[in-house]
Amino acid sequence: MKNGNDDLGFDYSLAMWSRREFLTYDSFLSFDATAQVNYSGKIEGFAVSALNESAAFLESQGVKWYVVDLATTSRRSWEPHADIVAMTWRLWVLRMR
Amino acid sequence: MTVSIASVLPPGVSVRALVNRLVVGWATLALALLFLDVPFKHAVLVAAMLLSQAALGAAFLIRVVGISSPSLLLICGPGLIVGGALSFALFQLGGRGVTGLAIALGLGLASSVYVLARFRAPNSGAGGAVVMAHVAGLTALAMSSEFKWLLIVAATLLVVVAAVTSNRQKTVVKLRLIFVLGVFALLLARQLRGTWWWLVTDDYKFFQVIAEHVTTSGPFADWGFLNFSRYHWLSYGWSGLLDYVALNPDPLVILTRVMPLVYSVALGSSLLLVTESVSRRAPLMSASFLPAAIVIVMLPLDWTGTSTAGAVSVLAAFVAVLCLAIDVRSQLPCRVAIYATFGSIAVLTKLPSALMLLPLVVASEMTVATRGRHRPRHLVLTASAVTAAGLVVLLSLPALSELVGSFTLQWGSQRGDELRNHTLLTSIIIVSGRRSWLFALVAIAWLFHRIRSRSEATSDSERMLLGLVPLLFVGASLDATVVGTANTNEYFSHPSYFLASTAVLVFANTLDRSWSAAPWMRVRLPWALAATAAIAASLLLQQVSLPGPSAIDIIQGIFDDPRTIFGAVLLAWSIRTYVNRSHAATFPIITMLVLFGLTSISPSVSQMFEKGIRPTLSSLELISTVGPPDAETIGRILLPPTT
Numbered sequence: 014m015k016n017g018n019d020d021l022g023f024d025y026s027l028a029m030w031s032r033r034e035f036l037t038y039d040s041f042l043s044f045d046a047t048a049q050v051n052y053s054g055k056i057e058g059f060a061v062s063a064l065n066e067s068a069a070f071l072e073s074q075g076v077k078w079y080v081v082d083l084a085t086t087s088r089r090s091w092e093p094h095a096d097i098v099a100m101t102w103r104l105w106v107l108r109m110r
Numbered sequence: 111m112t113v114s115i116a117s118v119l120p121p122g123v124s125v126r127a128l129v130n131r132l133v134v135g136w137a138t139l140a141l142a143l144l145f146l147d148v149p150f151k152h153a154v155l156v157a158a159m160l161l162s163q164a165a166l167g168a169a170f171l172i173r174v175v176g177i178s179s180p181s182l183l184l185i186c187g188p189g190l191i192v193g194g195a196l197s198f199a200l201f202q203l204g205g206r207g208v209t210g211l212a213i214a215l216g217l218g219l220a221s222s223v224y225v226l227a228r229f230r231a232p233n234s235g236a237g238g239a240v241v242m243a244h245v246a247g248l249t250a251l252a253m254s255s256e257f258k259w260l261l262i263v264a265a266t267l268l269v270v271v272a273a274v275t276s277n278r279q280k281t282v283v284k285l286r287l288i289f290v291l292g293v294f295a296l297l298l299a300r301q302l303r304g305t306w307w308w309l310v311t312d313d314y315k316f317f318q319v320i321a322e323h324v325t326t327s328g329p330f331a332d333w334g335f336l337n338f339s340r341y342h343w344l345s346y347g348w349s350g351l352l353d354y355v356a357l358n359p360d361p362l363v364i365l366t367r368v369m370p371l372v373y374s375v376a377l378g379s380s381l382l383l384v385t386e387s388v389s390r391r392a393p394l395m396s397a398s399f400l401p402a403a404i405v406i407v408m409l410p411l412d413w414t415g416t417s418t419a420g421a422v423s424v425l426a427a428f429v430a431v432l433c434l435a436i437d438v439r440s441q442l443p444c445r446v447a448i449y450a451t452f453g454s455i456a457v458l459t460k461l462p463s464a465l466m467l468l469p470l471v472v473a474s475e476m477t478v479a480t481r482g483r484h485r486p487r488h489l490v491l492t493a494s495a496v497t498a499a500g501l502v503v504l505l506s507l508p509a510l511s512e513l514v515g516s517f518t519l520q521w522g523s524q525r526g527d528e529l530r531n532h533t534l535l536t537s538i539i540i541v542s543g544r545r546s547w548l549f550a551l552v553a554i555a556w557l558f559h560r561i562r563s564r565s566e567a568t569s570d571s572e573r574m575l576l577g578l579v580p581l582l583f584v585g586a587s588l589d590a591t592v593v594g595t596a597n598t599n600e601y602f603s604h605p606s607y608f609l610a611s612t613a614v615l616v617f618a619n620t621l622d623r624s625w626s627a628a629p630w631m632r633v634r635l636p637w638a639l640a641a642t643a644a645i646a647a648s649l650l651l652q653q654v655s656l657p658g659p660s661a662i663d664i665i666q667g668i669f670d671d672p673r674t675i676f677g678a679v680l681l682a683w684s685i686r687t688y689v690n691r692s693h694a695a696t697f698p699i700i701t702m703l704v705l706f707g708l709t710s711i712s713p714s715v716s717q718m719f720e721k722g723i724r725p726t727l728s729s730l731e732l733i734s735t736v737g738p739p740d741a742e743t744i745g746r747i748l749l750p751p752t753t
Binding site: 030031078104 | 326361738
C-alpha cells in the first residue's frame with residue numbers, strides 16, 4: 014500500500030503494474046469511503062511518523078509492502094518497522110518486518 | 111476401453127475436417143489479435159482460449175435451445191458471450207488457479223469437438239470467408255466509435271467483400287488486385303494509427319486492477335477496505351481470466367486490445383444472426399450487412415468502459431438467441447433457462463442493462479403466445495405488452511436507486527442541466543425529439559412490415575423485434591430522469607435505444623429479395639435530389655440557434671440531428687408507398703440507410719481529420735493514463751514471483 018497525495022494516479026498505476034492488491038486507494042473510487050477515511054490517518058501516518066500504532070495496524074491488515082511517496086514526508090527511515098528495498102526519485106519501497 | 115475422437119463424430123465428419131476447422135478458427139483469431147498489437151505469444155494463447163470459450167457457449171446453447179447445427183454466427187456471437195461467462199464461472203468454482211483453468215479449458219476443448227463436428231457451413235453461396243469478412247467489417251465498425259483508424263479497416267473490408275461478391279464479371283487478375291489493394295489498405299491503417307491508439311481513458315488503470323483482483327481473489331472477496339461485489343465485474347473478470355491464460359502480458363494488453371475485439375465480434379455476429387432469423391434464410395450477406403452496420407453506428411459504443419459497450423453485445427446475443435428459440439420452437443423450460451442465463455450475464459456485466467430483461471422476456475413470450483398469427487393486432491399486442499413492461503421498469507427505478515445508490519431520479523428545478531426549466535413531460539418530449547431520427551427509422555420499419563405482411567407471411571422473430579420499438583420511450587424517459595456521475599443516464603438509456611433500434615434489421619427482408627434482382631444501382635433522379643435537399647436542409651437547420659420557451663426547445667431538439675430530415679423524407683415516401691401498395695423500395699431504403707450510416711460516422715471522420723489518424727498523446731496525458739514512469743519501475747519491482 015502507499016501513502017496519500019495521489020496527484021499523478023500513483024495508486025492505481027502502482028497496483029496495475031505490480032499486480033498486487035492495495036489496502037486502500039485514492040478515495041474517489043472508493044466504495045466504502047467512511048472506512049477509508051477512518052483508517053487513512055493510520056495508514057498515511059506511518060510514512061510520516063512510523064508510530065508503533067500505525068505499524069501494528071498495518072501488520073494486522075497483512076500489509077507486506079509499503080510504498081512511500083517522498084513528496085508527502087520528510088522521514089527517510091522507518092526503523093524498526095520496515096526496511097527500504099528499492100527507490101526511485103519519488104517513491105521508496107519498504108518491506109514490512 | 112479407449113474411445114477415439116473419430117468414433118464420437120457424426121457420420122460424414124472426419125477428424126481431419128475437424129482439425130482444419132479448429133486451425134482456421136484459431137489462426138483467424140490469432141491474426142486479428144496480432145493486427146491489434148497483441149504480442150505473438152499472448153495472441154496465440156488468447157486465441158485458443160477464446161475459441162474454446164466460444165465453443166463452450168455454443169455447446170451450452172445447442173443443448174438449451176435445441177439447435178441441431180450451429181452456425182459460425184452462433185459460435186462467434188451468443189456462443190462467445192455465454193462461453194466467456196461459463197468459463198469464468200468454471201475458473202472461479204475450480205479455485206481460480208491451474209485447476210480452475212484446466213476445468214474451463216478441458217470443457218472448452220471437448221465442446222470444440224462437439225460443436226465443430228455439428229458445424230453448419232454457410233450455404234448462402236457466400237462462403238465462410240465472406241461471412242468472416244463481414245463479421246470482421248462489423249467488428250471494426252463497432253470498435254471505430256473509439257478507435258477511429260478502424261474506420262479505414264471497416265471500409266476496406268466492405269469494399270473488398272462487395273467487389274468479390276458482386277455479380278459483375280471478375281477475372282483472376284482483378285480478384286488478385288482487389289486482394290492486394292485490400293491488404294495494402296489494412297497495413298496502411300495499421301501504420302497510421304500511432305503507438306498509443308488503444309489508450310482512450312485513464313479509467314483503464316482502475317479496470318485493470320479490478321480484473322486482477324477478481325482473477326486472484328474472486329469477485330466477492332474484500333479488497334483491503336473495498337468490496338467490489340456491488341460493482342459490475344464480469345467483463346473485467348473475463349479480461350483477467352484471459353490475462354491469466356496468456357501468461358500475464360503487460361497490463362492493459364488484454365483489457366484495451368482483446369476485450370473490445372471480443373465484444374465487437376459477438377455484437378456483429380449476433381446482429382447478423384438476428385437478420386438470418388428474421389429473413390428465415392441464411393443471410394445474403396450484402397443485404398443483411400447494411401442494416402446490421404446501421405444499428406452499430408447509430409448508437410456509438412462507449413469503449414472507455416469495457417462493461418458499458420460489453421452490455422450492448424450481451425443484449426444483442428440475448429436477442430439473437432431469443433430469435434433462434436422462437437424459430438426452433440423451444441419449450442418453456444428452455445426459454446426460462448435462456449432468460450436466466452442472459453439475465454445473469456447482463457446483471458453482472460452492467461446492472462442497468464438488466465432492466466431490459468423484463469421487456470425482452472415479455473416480447474419473447476408474447477411472440478410465442480401469438481406464434482403464426484400475423485394480423486396487425488398481434489404486433490400491436492406485443493408492443494403494448496412491452497410498453498407495460500417498460501412502465502414497470504420505470505416504476506422500479508426509485509427502489510433500484512435506493513438499493514444501488516449510485517444514481518438519483520431528478521426532473522424540473524432539481525436538475526442542474528438544460529432540462530431544469532421544464533416539467534417531466536416536457537423533458538421527456540425534448541429528449542425524445544433529439545432521437546426523432548430513430549423514431550422515424552423504426553416507424554418506417556413498421557410500415558414496411560405492414561406492407562409485406564399483406565402479401566406474405568412474415569417471421570415471428572420479425573414481430574418480436576418490432577414489438578421492442580416502444581422501448582424508445584423508455585430510453586427517453588430514462589434520459590430525462592436518471593442523474594449520476596458523468597454519463598450515468600446513458601448506462602440506463604442506451605440499452606433501451608439499442609433494443610428498439612434492432613427493428614432496423616427487418617429492412618434486410620425488403621432488401622434481400624430485390625438486391626440482386628433489381629437494378630438498384632441505377633440512379634433515380636428524384637431520390638438523388640431528395641437526398642441532396644435533405645442534407646442541405648439539415649445543415650442549414652443545424653446553424654440555427656433558437657434558445658427560448660419549451661416549444662422552441664422541442665423543435666430545436668427534433669431538428670438538431672440531420673438524420674431527422676432523412677428519416678422524415680423516407681417516412682413520407684414510405685407512407686406514399688404504403689398507400690400505393692408498392693414494393694419498389696430497395697433504392698430509397700438503401701439511400702436512406704447509407705445516409706444514416708454516413709451521418710452517424712461523420713463525427714468519427716471529422717475527428718480523424720481534426721486530430722489526425724495518428725492522434726498525438728502528450729507526455730502528461732500518457733502519465734495520467736498509465737501512470738508515471740516511477741510507478742511502472744516500482745510496480746515491476748513488486749511483481750509477485752509467480753508472474
